[in-house]
Amino acid sequence: MLNWKILSHLNSKKIKLLQEKKIRYFIQHKIPFSPYYNKLFKKNKIKFSDIKTLEDLRRIPFTTKKDIVPTKKEKKHINFILKPDKELIKKYSSKFDLLKYSLNKNSAFKEFNPTHIHFTTGRTANTVPFLYTPYDLEKLREAGRRMMDIFNIDKSDRLVNAFPYAPHLAFWATFFAAEASGLFAVHTGGGKILGTDKIIKTIENTKASLLSFIPGYAYHLLREAKNKKANFSNVKKIFFGGERVSKGLRYKIKIMLKSLGSKNPEIFATYAFTEGKVAWAECKENSGYHLYPDMEFIEIVDKNNENVGENEKGEIVYTALDFRGTIVLRYKTGDIGSITNEKCSCGRTVPRISSKIERSSEIKEFNLTKVKGTLVNLNTFFEILNIKEIEEWQVEIRKKNNDPYDLDELIVYISPKKNIDFIKLKSKLKNILKDQLEITPQIIKIDLNKLLDKLGMETELKEKRIIDKRTKI
Numbered sequence: 036m037l038n039w040k041i042l043s044h045l046n047s048k049k050i051k052l053l054q055e056k057k058i059r060y061f062i063q064h065k066i067p068f069s070p071y072y073n074k075l076f077k078k079n080k081i082k083f084s085d086i087k088t089l090e091d092l093r094r095i096p097f098t099t100k101k102d103i104v105p106t107k108k109e110k111k112h113i114n115f116i117l118k119p120d121k122e123l124i125k126k127y128s129s130k131f132d133l134l135k136y137s138l139n140k141n142s143a144f145k146e147f148n149p150t151h152i153h154f155t156t157g158r159t160a161n162t163v164p165f166l167y168t169p170y171d172l173e174k175l176r177e178a179g180r181r182m183m184d185i186f187n188i189d190k191s192d193r194l195v196n197a198f199p200y201a202p203h204l205a206f207w208a209t210f211f212a213a214e215a216s217g218l219f220a221v222h223t224g225g226g227k228i229l230g231t232d233k234i235i236k237t238i239e240n241t242k243a244s245l246l247s248f249i250p251g252y253a254y255h256l257l258r259e260a261k262n263k264k265a266n267f268s269n270v271k272k273i274f275f276g277g278e279r280v281s282k283g284l285r286y287k288i289k290i291m292l293k294s295l296g297s298k299n300p301e302i303f304a305t306y307a308f309t310e311g312k313v314a315w316a317e318c319k320e321n322s323g324y325h326l327y328p329d330m331e332f333i334e335i336v337d338k339n340n341e342n343v344g345e346n347e348k349g350e351i352v353y354t355a356l357d358f359r360g361t362i363v364l365r366y367k368t369g370d371i372g373s374i375t376n377e378k379c380s381c382g383r384t385v386p387r388i389s390s391k392i393e394r395s396s397e398i399k400e401f402n403l404t405k406v407k408g409t410l411v412n413l414n415t416f417f418e419i420l421n422i423k424e425i426e427e428w429q430v431e432i433r434k435k436n437n438d439p440y441d442l443d444e445l446i447v448y449i450s451p452k453k454n455i456d457f458i459k460l461k462s463k464l465k466n467i468l469k470d471q472l473e474i475t476p477q478i479i480k481i482d483l484n485k486l487l488d489k490l491g492m493e494t495e496l497k498e499k500r501i502i503d504k505r506t507k508i
């Protein structure tokens with residue numbers, strides 16, 4: 036594995052050369068073991084040896100969720116797992132690899148035999164299993180070490196991991212990051228597993244300096260901690276995963292942390308998707324997520340699938356450069372962001388994905404009037420509703436009168452902070468929503484405990500911030 040200290044400070048020309056070397060090796064010697072890409076290359080008359088540069092990659096058709104999500108009829112995801120047999124190994128492996136496999140019979144087994152699995156959370160589609168081999172788990176450990184380096188964590192730090200325990204990336208990326216970095220860590224499994232009270236006590240008793248959370252749950256736990264007059268004076272840093280962190284929520288969390296005794300707490304966001312197998316981190320607020328150029332290549336494309344320039348917004352497209360198990364090339368993530376190669380203020384020169392990422396699946400069409408469909412960017416609710424006047428919120432989408440043929444309606448449930456004039460808050464929100472989203476949803480005040488139940492704060496892996504109750508016709 037490349038030395039991160041050197042890799043993270045290479046100039047962009049050297050990074051490009053390194054990625055092209057990685058691509059050539061990966062496509063020629065490993066991709067032939069993928070049933071899906073083997074077939075795709077043949078169908079499109081692409082030879083493995085044709086892909087030599089980052090530009091050549093564009094000859095490979097995109098992979099989308101539809102290609103990989105298993106259906107009742109077809110276990111499509113299986114075709115994305117590298118499955119070499121003796122013949123394929125002989126035909127496509129490099130001379131060096133062949134020598135390695137012949138000297139150590141176990142090495143090919145360790146490289147290709149899956150030992151670990153994550154599932155996509157799949158809100159809209161079926162979940163997809165992504166397999167890791169021991170080779171991949173080494174990458175996950177290394178990515179974890181790099182993440183801790185980016186957060187400037189040292190061995191004296193103590194971690195309480197409150198990501199939900201599940202076969203999902205956030206929990207396990209944090210587990211392997213701590214293990215690989217030699218950090219003392221308590222992996223609580225989150226509110227659903229250990230319970231909020233016990234996690235609060237664990238943070239106090241271990242004098243934790245570093246916490247990891249899904250953002251919405253972090254705020255809930257801190258509020259509970261404040262009710263219990265807990266002492267979080269050792270907490271220095273929090274990192275988030277699994278969900279976006281809006282500016283407003285960061286602010287609310289910082290204020291809450293300070294009121295629990297934490298001095299100058301730092302908040303870091305991470306970005307990840309199951310298909311990418313590792314997580315990427317910010318070095319400070321809004322720095323962008325630092326990529327690992329020896330593990331993946333990221334492109335940004337517009338609506339017509341054309342590549343866009345640096346700092347221009349578009350869909351994030353991911354290509355694995357050095358993984359085994361389940362791998363995807365030119366995978367359209369459905370996330371909207373941009374990329375920069377500029378040197379970061381931390382001195383690292385690796386490409387970074389913009390901190391602000393939106394999900395295109397959360398831009399939905401609604402029939403709110405009889406005239407025409409309205410496109411609503413549900414991502415915007417996270418910005419508008421995470422304000423200091425609001426304790427918790429939830430957006431519900433449903434059919435009027437529960438009739439599947441009737442119009443859609445949007446309801447915003449709000450639990451305001453104490454001493455807030457709800458009438459004033461309601462009219463302020465109405466104006467903002469009309470201005471930014473061109474909609475006038477119903478805004479309903481609801482008791483905090485009732486709303487926490489509706490959100491599933493203590494019972495779900497991830498709180499249900501936006502729920503779509505429309506039945507499909």
Ligand SMILES: [Zn+2]
Nearest residue numbers: 318322379381
């Ligand atoms: Zn940085």
